[in-house]
Amino acid sequence: MPETIQPxxxxxxxxxxxxxxxxxxxxxxxxxxxxxxxxxxxxxxxSNIARGxxxxxxxxxxxxxxxxxxxxxxxxxxxxxxxxxxxxxxCLAAEYINHPDEPILLLAHPDKRVLPAAVAAVxxxxxxxxxxxxxxxSEAEDGPQVWNPNPADVAHHHHLKNTFKTYxxxxxxxxxxxxxxxxxxxGEYHTGAQEQLYIENNGIIGEYLGDEGVKVQGxxxxxxxxxxxxxxxxxxxxxxxxxxxxxxxxxFGGKEDFPSVIASHAALLAMKCGHPxxxxxxxxxxxxxxxxxxxxxxxxxxxxxxxxxxxxxxIDFAIDGGAYATLSPVxxxxxTIHAAGPYHWPHLIxxxxxxxxxxxPHGAFxxxxxPQSLFALERHMDKIAGVLGLTPEEFRxxxxxxxxxxxxxxxxLLEPVDMQALxxxxxxxxxxxxxxARYAESNKxxxxxxxxxxxxxxxxxxxxxxxxxxxxxxxxIDLTPDGRPRVLMGSTEFGQGTNTVISQxxxxxxxxxxxxxxxxxxxxGHVPDSGPTVASRTTMVVGKLVERxxxxxCLTLTNSGYVPRGYTPEEFQAGAIAYLxxxxxxxxxxxxxxxxxxxxDDEKYKGDAYPAYAxxxxxxxxxxxxxxxxxxxxxxxxxxEVGKVLHPILAEGQIQGGVAQGIGYAIYEKxxxxxxxxxxxxxxxxIMPTSADLPPIHVHFEETPSVQGAFGAxxxxxxxxxxxAPAILNAxxxxxxxxxxxxxxxxxxxxxxxxxTSDTGSEALEPAVDRDTRVEAExxx
Amino acid sequence: MIELNINGKPYTVDVPPMKRLLDVLREDLHLxxxxxxxxxxxxxxxxxxxxxxxxxxxxxxxxxxxGVEIGTIEGVAIGEQLAPIQQCFLEEGxxxxxxxxxxxxxxxxxLLDKYPQPTLPQIQEGLAGNLCRCTGYSRIFxxxxxxxxxx
Numbered sequence: 054m055p056e057t058i059q060p061x062x063x064x065x066x067x068x069x070x071x072x073x074x075x076x077x078x079x080x081x082x083x084x085x086x087x088x089x090x091x092x093x094x095x096x097x098x099x100s101n102i103a104r105g106x107x108x109x110x111x112x113x114x115x116x117x118x119x120x121x122x123x124x125x126x127x128x129x130x131x132x133x134x135x136x137x138x139x140x141x142x143x144c145l146a147a148e149y150i151n152h153p154d155e156p157i158l159l160l161a162h163p164d165k166r167v168l169p170a171a172v173a174a175v176x177x178x179x180x181x182x183x184x185x186x187x188x189x190x191s192e193a194e195d196g197p198q199v200w201n202p203n204p205a206d207v208a209h210h211h212h213l214k215n216t217f218k219t220y221x222x223x224x225x226x227x228x229x230x231x232x233x234x235x236x237x238x239x240g241e242y243h244t245g246a247q248e249q250l251y252i253e254n255n256g257i258i259g260e261y262l263g264d265e266g267v268k269v270q271g272x273x274x275x276x277x278x279x280x281x282x283x284x285x286x287x288x289x290x291x292x293x294x295x296x297x298x299x300x301x302x303x304x305f306g307g308k309e310d311f312p313s314v315i316a317s318h319a320a321l322l323a324m325k326c327g328h329p330x331x332x333x334x335x336x337x338x339x340x341x342x343x344x345x346x347x348x349x350x351x352x353x354x355x356x357x358x359x360x361x362x363x364x365x366x367x368i369d370f371a372i373d374g375g376a377y378a379t380l381s382p383v384x385x386x387x388x389t390i391h392a393a394g395p396y397h398w399p400h401l402i403x404x405x406x407x408x409x410x411x412x413x414p415h416g417a418f419x420x421x422x423x424p425q426s427l428f429a430l431e432r433h434m435d436k437i438a439g440v441l442g443l444t445p446e447e448f449r450x451x452x453x454x455x456x457x458x459x460x461x462x463x464x465x466l467l468e469p470v471d472m473q474a475l476x477x478x479x480x481x482x483x484x485x486x487x488x489x490a491r492y493a494e495s496n497k498x499x500x501x502x503x504x505x506x507x508x509x510x511x512x513x514x515x516x517x518x519x520x521x522x523x524x525x526x527x528x529x530i531d532l533t534p535d536g537r538p539r540v541l542m543g544s545t546e547f548g549q550g551t552n553t554v555i556s557q558x559x560x561x562x563x564x565x566x567x568x569x570x571x572x573x574x575x576x577x578g579h580v581p582d583s584g585p586t587v588a589s590r591t592t593m594v595v596g597k598l599v600e601r602x603x604x605x606x607c608l609t610l611t612n613s614g615y616v617p618r619g620y621t622p623e624e625f626q627a628g629a630i631a632y633l634x635x636x637x638x639x640x641x642x643x644x645x646x647x648x649x650x651x652x653x654d655d656e657k658y659k660g661d662a663y664p665a666y667a668x669x670x671x672x673x674x675x676x677x678x679x680x681x682x683x684x685x686x687x688x689x690x691x692x693x694e695v696g697k698v699l700h701p702i703l704a705e706g707q708i709q710g711g712v713a714q715g716i717g718y719a720i721y722e723k724x725x726x727x728x729x730x731x732x733x734x735x736x737x738x739x740i741m742p743t744s745a746d747l748p749p750i751h752v753h754f755e756e757t758p759s760v761q762g763a764f765g766a767x768x769x770x771x772x773x774x775x776x777x778a779p780a781i782l783n784a785x786x787x788x789x790x791x792x793x794x795x796x797x798x799x800x801x802x803x804x805x806x807x808x809x810t811s812d813t814g815s816e817a818l819e820p821a822v823d824r825d826t827r828v829e830a831e832x833x834x
Numbered sequence: 835m836i837e838l839n840i841n842g843k844p845y846t847v848d849v850p851p852m853k854r855l856l857d858v859l860r861e862d863l864h865l866x867x868x869x870x871x872x873x874x875x876x877x878x879x880x881x882x883x884x885x886x887x888x889x890x891x892x893x894x895x896x897x898x899x900x901g902v903e904i905g906t907i908e909g910v911a912i913g914e915q916l917a918p919i920q921q922c923f924l925e926e927g928x929x930x931x932x933x934x935x936x937x938x939x940x941x942x943x944x945l946l947d948k949y950p951q952p953t954l955p956q957i958q959e960g961l962a963g964n965l966c967r968c969t970g971y972s973r974i975f976x977x978x979x980x981x982x983x984x985x
Contacts, residue, residue, distance in 0.1 A: 069924050076932030077920040077939060079867020079907030086866035250967050252871045252879055253933040302869075302933030303967050336872045548931025548968045702927040706973045710930065713970030736876035736965070744971040745962040 063557045064764045067702045068567040071552035072300070081300045084256040084271040085333045092258070093122070094165035095322045095332035098158035098175045099342065100150040103411040103729035104184035104199060107148055107157065111176045121171060122326035124159040129321065131288030135313050136281060141202070142377035142414065144286050144317050150179065151199065152376035152413045153730035154341045156314070161322040161330050184411035186729050188350050188371050191215045191408040200376070200409030217374050217407040218382035220389045222658045224461050225400035227356065230365025234356035238437045242353070242429035243795040244778070246373075246724040247346035247717070249418050250741050251547075253302025255311055255343055256333030259319030266293025267320045272301045273312035275585035276577050277543050282313035283320060298575040301547035305714070306417030308547065309587050310380050311343045340734035344416025345724060347372040347384055347407075351392070351429030356400075361443050361451045365400030368392045370426050374407040375414035381407040384415075386517050388422025390662045391775070393461035394430045395472050395511045396452045401461050412729045417587060419711065420774035423512060424718065431508040431779030432794055435786060445783065446476065449509055462662045467649075469757050470668060471694075472509060479507065479670035479692040482753055488674065489787060496788065500679045503687070506783025507672040508776040513663025514761070514768030515590040518653030521645055521664065526584040528598040530559065530606050531640040536629035538563060538606060539571040542583035544595045546572075549770055550703040551591050557699055558596045558763045562603035565622050581642070589768025592699060593665065594645065596763030601643035609641055648761050665761040667769055669693035671712070671776030674748070675784040682804040684785055686716050686748045686777075693772060694755040697765030701754075704769060709750045711773025717742050719778035723797045836900055840865070841909025851897035856880045858896045859906060867907035867936045871965070878964030881937035882906050888944040888963070907936035910943065918984045919943060919977070928977030930968035938964050942978050950985050952978065 075081040110125075112118050126133050126147035133147060134140040146157045160171055183197045190196055192215065200215050213219065231237055257271030266289050273279060276296040283294035296316070301308060315332055322330040334342065355366035370392050374381035389405040438448035453472035459465055480486065485505050492503040515521050529541040540559055546552040556570040563570075573580055583595050610616040615635075616628030632639055653660040674688035691708050698704045721740045725732045733739045758765025778796050786792050791806055838845045840863065847862050859865045859882070868891055871879035875890040882891045883905030910917045919942050922928065929935040938961065945952055945960035952960065957978050958971075966974060 067927075070927070070929065072932070073924045073929055074916070076929045076935050077916065077923050078911055079936040081932050082866070083869070083933065085870070086860075251931070251933075252877060252965060252967055253869070253931070254871075301931065303931040305967070335870075336874075550930070702973065706927045706930060706969050709970035709972045710968045711970075714967070735874060736872040737874060741965060741967065742970075743962045743965060744974070745958045747971060750970055750972050 063561045063567055064699050065697065065701070067700055068553065068557060070550065071556050071572060072546060083253055083302050084258060084299045087258060087270070087299065089258065089329040092329040092331055093161045093163050093322070093326055094168060095159055095161045095319055095330045096168040096172050097156045097318065097332070097338070097342070098160065098172050099154040099156055100146065100177070101153065102150055102179050102181050103153050105150050105179040105181040107146065107150065108178040108180055110158070113174050113176060116171050116174045120162060122161040122322055124321045124325050128325055129286055132285045134285055135317060136285050137310055137379045138382055139378050141200070142379060144314070152411050153728065154413055156318065159318050159322050161326045184729060185215070186410050186412060186726060188348070188373050188408050191373070191410050199411055213406070215409040217378040217409060218385055220385060220403070220405040220658055222389055222401070222403040222461060224398065224463065225365065227365040227367050227400045227402050230356035230400040234364055235359040236357050236440055237354060238357065238440050239352070239354045240433045240436050240794065242351045242432055244349045244425045244428050245797055246348045246415065247418060247722050248340055248724060248739055249305040249307030249345070250739070251303030251305060251307055254334045254336060254339040255308065255315050256331070257312060257316045257319045258329055258331045259316060259323040260329045261320060261324035266295065267324070268295040269316040269320055270297035270299050271312065271316065272308055273298050274301070274304045274308045274545055274547060274587060276545070276575050277582045278310065278585060279313050279316045280577050282317055286317045287320070295576070295578045298545045301545065304547040305419045306421065306587065307344060309417040309585065311416065336736060337734045340739065341731050342413060344379065344414055346418035347374060347381065347415040347422065347425065349373070349388070349425035351426055353429060353433045355433065355437060357437055357441065361441050361448050363396060363398055363452045365398060368401070368403045370403060370405040372407050372422065372425065373410050373412065373415060375410060375412045377414045379414045379416050381415065383517070384417065384422040386422070387513070388426040390462060390513065390517065391423035392426035392430060394427060395454050395509055395668060397454055397458055398461050403461070412726065419714065420771045421588065423771065424715070424774050424778065427508070427510050427775045428778045428796060431510065432782055435506070435783045436792065445507065446480065449476065460662065463659050464661045468665065468759055472668060475668060475670045475692055475694060475755065476509060478753070479672050479690060482692060482751065483672035483674065483688070483690040485672060492788065502677045502679060502788040503675065504784045504786070504788025505672060505674045506780050506785070506787050507670055508779040508783065509670050510775050511666045511668050512589065512768070512772040512775055514593045514665045514667060515663055516588050517662055518655060518660065521594060522647060524584040524645065526595060526598060526645045527581040527642055528583050528595060528602050529581050529640055529642040530602045531638065532629045532633055533571055534633065536626035536633070537569050537571050538565070538603070539573050540599055541573045541580040542595060543575055543577065543580050544583045544591050545575050545586045549707060550700060551586065553703060554592050554699050555596060555599050558599050559603045561764065562600045563607055565625060569622060589770040589772065592766050593762035593768045596766060597761070598643040598645065600763045602641050605641040605643060609639065665696065665759045665767045667693055667695045667767050667772045669772055669776055671780045673777065673780035673784045675781060675788055677785060677788050677803065679807065682800040682807060684720050684798060684803060686720070686781055688748050689777070690751045690753065691773060691776070692753040692755070693769070694757055695769045695772070696759040696762055696767035697756055698754050699764060699766050704754065705752045707769055708752045708773045712750045712777050713742050713747055715774050715777025716747060716781065719781040719796050720798050721746070723799060836896055838899055838904060839902065840904045841906060847896070849896060852895045854892055855882070855894040855896050855899050856891040859891060865906050865908050869933055869936060871933070876965070878937045878941065879934055881940045881964060883940055883944060886947065888941055905940065907939060910939060919946070919981045922977040922980040922984070926977040926980055927973040928969070934964060934966045938966065938974060942981065945978065946982060946985060951982050
């Protein structure tokens with residue numbers, strides 16, 4: 054037997070971020086840092102009404118229009134659509150307007166400084182139609198119909214007015230539970246829109262290369278989504294739509310679907326003017342014109358027994374999708390499945406719908422529907438506990454899912470789950486019991502009211518249900534001329550650590566140093582489609598493919614005899630070079646295969662919703678100043694079970710960053726709209742947390758390796774977005790006795806409730822009266 | 835003609851006097867380590883050192899920069915050798931997407947010049963003009979603390 058070398062434990066260690074050196078030197082090249090010879094600049098002329106019809110477009114003579122290239126819908130060689138799941142979303146509005154700031158015309162000019170005045174000068178006259186801006190206005194029977202489904206879709210499904218998508222998740226018969234209930238508790242919960250606020254705005258450079266087709270490069274998460282969009286807009290085959298991801302300065306879902314729009318625009322201008330065209334939005338345009346998190350409304354009606362068991366319930370979950378469907382059906386899907394949380398529901402119905410409004414389309418944002426429905430659920434759990442006279446802890450303990458149980462979709466939890474232990478540890482880490490006792494005393498006299506709250510939740514890793522099978526992801530590894538393994542994948546780095554973690558996985562599987570691994574730039578001309586970089590799937594699903602492909606490369610080279618078994622890195626490299634000299638190329642691949650049986654019924658919404666789940670308990674401590682009405686998070690503990698942690702420093706950074714966004718979602722970040730247009734589209738008045746606003750964020754991991762992911766990893770990217778908001782509002786309830794059920798919770802909201810006369814009482818003291826929601830708690834026994 | 839001193843080197847540029855220093859650095863001098871995040875002095879991505887003081891280059895007309903010692907991220911490393919702050923940002927995970935990193939490193943340099951051994955509140959305050967959407971700042975604080983220890 055040849056001597057085997059013990060694999061270095063790269064997985065679980067903290068190698069330096071793969072592209073980190075370029076970033077700390079300021080040498081990383083983002084799209085706006087790139088210029089090309091003869092490059093022009095593009096800008097977008099947008100609607101200034103929410104809904105209506107274009108009557109005329111004119112170009113006042115004070116602008117030298119002959120210097121500009123102007124693109125309208127008529128210039129589109131293929132279909133005037135940005136395809137996501139359906140084709141309702143035009144690339145450029147041709148006649149009808151469905152939201153403010155909808156793109157109508159594109160302008161290009163060699164000097165970007167002249168563009169703003171030209172955009173402002175274009176005169177567009179409209180016939181204005183009535184518009185809707187909220188879920189309630191959209192669903193009103195006497196309101197206008199603002200969205201028409203694709204006729205092809207109507208043939209298959211019964212469509213309700215203004216409704217992009219509905220789901221019905223049914224498990225048992227809640228009526229039985231209501232009949233047997235000791236208490237029926239209702240509640241209504243709302244969440245607002247949230248801006249991703251990546252610090253690098255959206256930007257793309259488009260080129261038109263004649264017979265070679267179109268080429269775009271820029272800031273994005275999913276190069277193959279952009280390929281698909283370009284195929285339709287340009288009526289070109291896939292191989293003539295080349296898409297390259299440049300260094301991307303944050304995304305958080307905000308560069309999942311939108312780059313298809315800006316890429317189509319830049320390439321259309323390039324085709325018409327004959328130059329490369331760069332479109333980089335400024336902050337104001339990015340904030341009004343691109344996607345945000347879907348606002349939501351969730352109504353819970355829950356049957357419980359006196360001894361604190363959930364008997365069953367109904368959950369009505371509605372999200373505001375904005376003017377076009379974009380990704381709303383899949384955001385709704387994730388929200389629907391997560392609405393039940395980590396609890397056992399003997400009977401449950403979730404009715405979910407995504408509604409159309411005349412607001413710029415809402416889209417992907419970290420968490421993807423789950424933060425919305427989990428906010429409602431975890432606030433509702435505290436409410437039920439209050440009605441029953443149980444602590445939030447005890448009520449949850451009586452209802453947690455455990456290993457072997459079935460989730461609301463009927464999925465058997467085969468891998469270990471221990472919410473009881475997670476809760477115990479999280480509360481201990483946060484010193485929860487001692488602190489709530491201490492604050493109950495100090496709150497009697499201190500004008501600053503302190504309290505703690507928590508949220509228990511899960512997040513499914515990977516695409517929902519049969520999604521991963523449909524994606525059919527492919528990863529390749531080849532050898533560079535100097536004998537180094539190079540990973541080829543469409544998966545992208547945008548700060549979360551894809552390049553680093555994938556290099557660790559490949560190096561570990563190949564028993565090579567981390568530095569030996571090369572990650573190819575995502576360029577659809579050279580890399581295969583490993584699926585979109587979304588849904589907390591890259592480390593788990595793509596990582597597993599990289600692990601398999603690495604083993605395959607190892608076998609290929611050792612079987613060839615060029616590389617000895619039990620090789621040293623030097624022997625690997627020398628053997629790889631020799632192999633290339635003989636064969637010219639060495640490329641291996643791995644395609645997605647389900648790990649174990651995965652059953653999913655898309656019609657009935659039954660089965661194995663996700664291949665794996667991350668489980669978590671987050672504890673927030675708050676201080677509410679009764680003189681300024683400001684709620685501040687003063688301490689935060691995030692405990693999660695995420696399988697094997699491949700890179701502890703990156704993982705901790707992911708959790709802390711997600712928690713920070715979650716704190717913003719809960720108490721700082723509010724999108725203000727007027728007639729459907731975001732009014733605070735600036736960093737000066739859309740308030741994200743600064744370094745001075747955040748508490749210490751303590752991150753704790755439990756590691757239970759999963760068979761689903763690379764070296765036992767599960768997804769973590771989205772998880773930390775789910776827990777903070779409900780934990781914080783539960784803490785505000787603990788601190789003040791006031792139940793707030795809407796986020797963001799700003800000082801003016803607290804002021805309004807605290808200064809309201811006569812009914813500032815406590816949910817805990819008078820359990821039957823809920824003073825915030827529009828639905829009264831109903832005590833039937 | 836406007837004369838500038840950037841990272842200790844003299845430059846002469848022929849640009850309108852009201853052109854933003856940010857644009858002159860990026861477009862005329864190709865020093866693209868300085869980034870635009872908001873264009874209104876809120877996010878700090880365009881931070882430069884202006885006679886040693888942290889300043890938002892998106893708010894400075896280039897004329898005002900004449901006779902000023904301007905420091906950018908390109909001047910922080912010593913040749914190929916990373917400065918200790920850069921090394922600490924790398925090792926502690928202080929950079930994720932990297933777009934705020936040049937500004938954040940200059941803010942740290944400014945902070946450590948002022949307080950060689952800063953307390954956590956001083957770090958929080960000193961970096962409060964530089965927004966980061968990825969990290970929640972914790973690992974940036976760790977990087978600053980590590981850099982202070984090396985000083």
